[in-house]
Amino acid sequence: MSDSTFYNQITETFHWFHQNPELSFEEYETTGRIREFLEYYNIRILDLDLKTGLAAEIQGGNDGPVIALRCDIDALPVQEETELPYASAITGKMHACGHDFHTTVMLYVAKELQEQRKHLHGRIRILFQPAEESSVGALEVIKTKVLDDVGGIYGLHTDITLPVGTVGIVSGSVTAAVDRFTVRLTGKGTHAAHPQDGIDPVLTASQIVTLAQSIVSRNIDPFSQGLLSITRVAAGNTWNVIPQTAELEGTVRTMGRHNRRRFRTLVQHIALSQGAEAEIEWLAGPPATNNAPCFEPVAAAVATEQGLKVKTSSPSLGGEDFAFYQEKIPGFFIRIGTGESYPNHHPKFQVDTNALKPAIDYFTALAQKTLFAIKSGELIPAQEEASDD
Ligand SMILES: [Zn+2]
Ligand SMILES: [Zn+2]
Secondary structure (H helix, E strand, C coil): CCHHHHHHHHHHHHHHHHHCCCCCCCCHHHHHHHHHHHHHCCCEEECCCCCCCEEEEEECCEEEEEEEEEEECCCECCCCCCCCCCCCCCCCCECCCCHHHHHHHHHHHHHHHHHCHHHCEEEEEEEEECCCCCCCHHHHHHHCCCCCCCCEEEEEEEECCCCCCEEECCCECCECEEEEEEEEEECECEECCCHHHCECHHHHHHHHHHHHHHHHHHHCCCCCCEEEEEEEEEECCCCCEECCEEEEEEEEEECCCCCHHHHHHHHHHHHHHHCCEEEEEEEECCCCCCECHHHHHHHHHHHHHCCCEEECCCCECCCCCHHHHHHHCCEEEEEEECCCCCCCCCCCCCCCHHHHHHHHHHHHHHHHHHHHHHHCCCCCCCCCCCCCC
16 A cells, blocks of 8 residues: 555544544444454454443464553544534534544554564553543443553553654653542531631631642642642621531642642641531542653654654643553553644644654554563563652
C-alpha cells in the first residue's frame, strides 16, 4: 500500500470516530467499530466482562513478557463548533479531548504489530478503555483481571502545547490527583444576641477556610505542586440568627498521594475545638499519574530513532484515570504533540491529523522495543513510590 493510501485510510478511520462520539459507558457503536476493525485484520479480541470497550492481543513469535498499551474511547457532552467537514454528527456530543485520535492510533498500532508478530518477543495487549472522562473506566478494566499478568503499561494523550512531531516524556507525576469534598458542619442554632447559648458553625467554617490553606503552605513540600480550593460556603438565611449548620465544598489537587489525610484531621479538630460536629464527604478521583522512571530511556530513545522531538512534559493539575493502572503495575503516560488548538474540552478543540501516522509508528516501535528490552533484562519494570507530599 502506498504511503498516501495508508494516510487516507488512517484519516478516514479517525473521521468516523470523530463524527460518532459517545459518552462514558455508552460507547456501543465505537466498540462495534473497533471490533470490526480488529476482526478484519484477524487480531485476537479478548472478551472482557465489559458493556463497552474491549482488549486486543497480539501474540509474538517468540517468548517474552506481556505489556499493555491503553487508549480511551469516550467523548464529552459538548456541542462541537469547529466547522470541520467531519465534525460531530451527534448533537451535544463531541470528541473534545482527542480520544478519537487515541483510538485510531491504537487500532493501527494493533494492525502493524499483528503484521510484525513473528518478530515480537512476548505479548501485547491493547486496551480500548471506556469512560475515561468519568474517571472510573480504568477501574472497570482492572476488575476484569486483564492486567493481572501484565508487566508494564503505556498510555497516550494528545497535547495542544506540543507541535506535531513532538512527544512529551517525563518520569514521576504528569497529572494530578483530583479529589472533591463536602464538609457539613452542625453547631447549635440560637439568637444572634445570645451566642453563649449556641455553637456557631459560621465561625467554625471560617476557621476551616482559613486554616485549610496552611496545608498547602505548611504541610506540602514547597517543591511539590498541590492546591486546595474551597469554592462554596453556605450557611444561614438571615441577620439575627446564628444558624444550626454550615456547608463547605471544594477540591484538592496534588501530585502526590499522601496529603489527603491532613485535611480530615484539620477539619475534625477545628470542629471539635468549637463543640461543632463535622461530617466530611470525600469523593476521591484518580490519584496522580506516576510515570515509572524505568521506561523513560526506551520511550525517549524510540522517539529519537523515529525522528521525533522529545520534550519534558510539564505537569498539569488536571486528572487522568490512567493513574489507577499505575497503582497496580509500572506504567508510563506519554503526551503526543497534536498542534495548536483551543484547549481540551472546548467546543473548538481539534487535532492535526498529520500527527496520526507518527504516533502510530512511535507506539508500534515502542511496544516492540519494550518487549525486547524487558526480555533481554535491559529494562526491569518497577514502580518507584510516589513522593510523600
Ligand atoms: Zn478530557
Ligand atoms: Zn482526555
